[in-house]
Amino acid sequence: MAEYVWPAAGDRLHIGKHISRLDGPVKATGRAKYAYDVNRRGMLWAIMVQCPHAHARITAIDTSAAEAMDGVVRVHVIQDVGTEIQWAHDEIVAVAATSEEVARDGAAAVKIEYEVLSHFVNERAVDEAPDAQPAQAETTGDPAAAMASAPTKSSGSYHVAQIAHCSLESHGQVAEWQDEETVTLWASTQAISGVASQLGEQIGIPASNVHVETQYMGGGFGSKFSVDRWGVVCAQIARDTGRPVKLMLDRDQEVSVAGARPSTHAEVSTAADADGNVVAWDSKSWGSGGPAGANSPPLPYVFSFENQTQMHTSVPTNTGPARAWRAPRHPQACLVTMRALEDLSHAAGMDPLDFFLKNIEKTGERASTYVEELEKGAELMGWRDRWRPRGSATGTVRSGLGLALHTWGGRGHRSNCEVLAYRDGLVEARIGSQDLGTGTRTIIALVLAETFGVGLEQVKVTMGRSVLPASGASGGSTTVGGVSGATRRAALNAVDAVFERIAPRLGTEMANLELKNGQLHFKDGSTAAMPWRQAATLIGVNPVSATGANPGPGQLNDSGVGGIQMADVSVDMETGVVSINRLVAVQDCGLILDMKLAESQVYGSLIMGVTYALTEERVFDPHTGQMLNPDMEFYKLAGIEDVGEMIVHMMTGPGYDERGVIGLGEPPVIAPGAAIANAATNATGVPINEMPMTPERVLAAINGGMA
């Protein structure tokens, strides 16, 4: 019986090494086929007509002109007369035609009339919200009394704007029916298994008859878990016409309806005792991510104080609905908390590094990790030599330092894996997971190769198909723990199954066999080791098959990480432009399987963090309710020159490895904004409390509210 553990540090063949992603060559040469790239014979293009109003009722739809057009094959009404539309860009009609151009002509020819209703899109003005939904305050201790008697106090308003996922591959899919009961969906999704079930249910066929295929997908960040209405519509049009249909969102739809991260606004008061111990926290927050408003961010973040109270108000708006955005609610909570605590450290006359260390026990069980990480980060940033009190910098361009802490769970999700060992020596993992670009395919391969003690060229990963053994959606940093746990167990079981089959043919016992460094070893030394490929011939024509699941026996993954980030920024006091000089990220995530991919996740997170910290924002016109920047000219992503120097340090080795694998997709994307805002505050000498920190807002802060 296999022992379900990870190999010890000295015995690792692949784990922890810098291994290049296996699908790198097909991506870098343009061969990787994404959903958007699937072209089928006889395929139709579908384009959706969008509602131009933020809140309206459909009063008439006239599709006759579109239907009369040459090349238009099907006009599909998605939402009919009488429907109340709750946000602009919502999809009303889809037009399918023989070419993309004709589909656009057809969509433009559809005439829809609306009764325009009143809308609300500016949740920052919570007092004007027609339907604000305050929740009960959550209180521990006696914050008011603690606040009243404390010698050091601070208060401030902190604001995080709504942002979009803006995946580069927009949402969408190609649908093709094989027969009346079976459909294939090439979808850009984070959840092949879930999408198959959802689509089957909504179009009335068994989920097992829906084949979802996702080999590569162009970004999701939490926005691509659902089959979505456009997925159902695409499959319906394909069924109605008997032809394959491609329906991908245009960029304006992608940015306005296919994913938003809720805003958070907060009024915070804090207090500390004479030694710099935080004794009280009081926050009143509100925010919105569309018609459902927004749940409370976890405030205060990372820290818990003896006396604290927080009250959150959810504010529904007529804007495209929120979807999970990398580490839901955490980046907003991080900005609010870390800015407020940095303000309190300033009030206490302390270096924030000392102040955070002073209060580190209030972070709970990760406290010692944070201490190690803060010390490492300080060394990499040169914090002790370079930090100066807020406002010390002079001149036109002023630099400053800031830091922030974050946390996340990241336990592996439910996952199944089947491993097959063939007599030609190939070992295959079959798993119904998907690779979003995080490197899931590579992780599965290296765990399989590690377990069989063979090179990566000896293994194959078959994934990205919903007909394979079910695996969870890729979200919440749950994938790496889930697929590695399932693959490790399946592979260990497969090794046992191989030994069981070949031991009699070798005239020995299972327990006498061992696979290591591409060789089959006989533990008793009775027979010389033989190459794996030679041993594999004894498997015979029927491959050996074994399965494994996560969760399962043995602790192969865990939950809960802490990380710290530091920023060094410069602010131009005349233009308000914030530029990044250097970012430092120190991150733990248990046992690291592929150091190159892990570092990539952290670099990528820092860059995404710079973007939401400085430039990206869904801007709504309060008068028309329209999003003013549903594009990529004015919905701005940082470019290569905007992100500064980045230093990534992974906490690994003894004390970390033993915990097993923990997810990394969310944690490092949480803190960059807060660290950058603290650095900008340190540089300018005035609180920079709003994300994104656009030049206009920074200038306004510098000029005491006047931009």
Place this chain on the structure above:
Amino acid sequence: MAQTRYPKTPREEQPEASVDSAETEARGPFSRRQFLRGSAAAGAASAGLLSGILDDAAAQGEPGVAGPGAVDMAFKINGKAHVATLEPRVTLLDALRNHLDLTGAKKVCDRGTCGACTVLMNGDPVYACSVLAIEAQGAEVTTVEGLGSPANMHPIQQAFVDHDAQQCGFCTPGFVVASAALLNRHPNPDQDTVHRELGGNLCRCGTYAGIRAAVAQAAGGGTTNG
């Protein structure tokens, strides 16, 4: 009036090539600002933009308008001849992706902002979403597929793999092509040059550190992310 075939780099300070010019000089990559400048010029010279079509139509003795129906077009892409019957309004990007099944170049913003559709025309990087297919006739078009294959990668493609300069990979073809063009123009670029020349491409996953290192490797220099 200057006739703009597609936008050019202001830095080059070269006279704008006429539509008739078969050979073009080396030009810089295609940034947002250059696109806007170029598209404004194209708008002012729409007759120029269409003159290739007019020439074709004139040769056939027809009035000087091509379309709106589909017309026969011939392309040279990655060294191979391709023909297609397309409406004159079809962009080079849509021609590649929808009609020739060359899907390496990606459609992301479809309006000259993000660079995911970058291809080479006569060696110069252009946004394929902002070039009409009919205008790409007669040019040597190179897509990411034409730079190399998985078994025989271009050095910049190998460098992207080595430095993990890609995650989801949807921006990657554009970055690879833009980087190849950058290295053709500047074999040993400094950091400012890399940043400027790749400033017309955007990534969402955050692969810029890897891209900096990849360009440094392909240029034969050291590796740095700063």
